[in-house]
Amino acid sequence: MALFTVNGIVTRYADYRESDRILTILTSQLGLVSAKARGCRRPKSALLPSAELFVYGEFVLFKNGDKYTVDSCAVEESFYPLREDISRFGAGAYMLSIVNECATEGERADALLSLLLYALSYTAYAGCDPCDMAVCFAARALALMGYMPSLACCACCGADVRAQRRMIFSGEAGGALCALCEDKFPGGAEVSPLSLEALRRMLALSDEQMKKVALPPRVRAELKEAVNLYAERILERRLKAFECL
Ligand SMILES: [Zn+2]
Structure with missing residues (x-):
């Protein structure tokens, strides 16, 4: 399972299950990617601040087959x-x-x-x-x-x-x-x-x-x-x- 870092902006999301989201992220390196953010809607999730529209940050993704999952994100700008x-x-x-x-x-x-x-x-x-x-x-x-x-x-x-x-x-x-x-x-x-x-x-x-x-x-x-x-x-x-x- 490969882990890699991309920088990008969240351009869309869709909620699924109880607390997950699929993010669409415009990245420099990979263009537009969809990535699961597991548990990101839980109040204490470390991914909570990154799983919003307009958020720009450094996303660490892992790839399993052809699917991406967000491992972590360092938010640089939320455009609040x-x-x-x-x-x-x-x-x-x-x-x-x-x-x-x-x-x-x-x-x-x-x-x-x-x-x-x-x-x-x-x-x-x-x-x-x-x-x-x-x-x-x-x-x-x-x-x-x-x-x-x-x-x-x-x-x-x-x-x-x-x-x-x-x-x-x-x-x-x-x-x-x-x-x-x-x-x-x-x-x-x-x-x-x-x-x-x-x-x-x-x-x-x-x-x-x-x-x-x-x-x-x-x-x-x-x-x-x-x-x-x-x-x-x-x-x-x-x-x-x-x-x-
Ligand atoms: Zn003409």
Whole structure:
């Protein structure tokens, strides 16, 4: 039975039996893994503090067959303020729902884990708008997966769209659409050039620089819809946590 250490964030859990939980953890080393945390819901369990959403720590796992079990965990950060505020919690939950859909087991996930750590930190501690962090996180996580949206040119015909006053942003097409192409892809979200520019800037930042994101209310409202539609299209899932944003 092999024992090894990974660092990661709890992105989901499911209770089972009287006092156990199965944790889903986004790890640097193994991508997304499921691991049993036996007895973690007992008040005196050493695993109690680690078996919660958002907890970041060093998990010691053992593997038996293809199943992982948590042996111990040194919690480094619990992001407690996310639990105290409904809008912060909603943004964090939305980020986790995207991670649960886009990460896979067995592939290293250093960049995604770094992005999630910064986004949760800024949402919990830096006074950043939770919705801005959620939108920024979603767009950047999809870009990490290889889905970089077309923002300056029409995603269908390649025409420059920067001079247009309004345009459609389509997940199906993979970005902005010119007026001639928008009817070919129904179901996109209408956005302004200002919103597209804000999105372009958010995608160009380093993780650390995400702290600087502060969207004007109209841009926030537009990008929230547009980026979520884009994410749902790519992930082929309805992201229920969107309702918490
Ligand atoms: Zn076009």
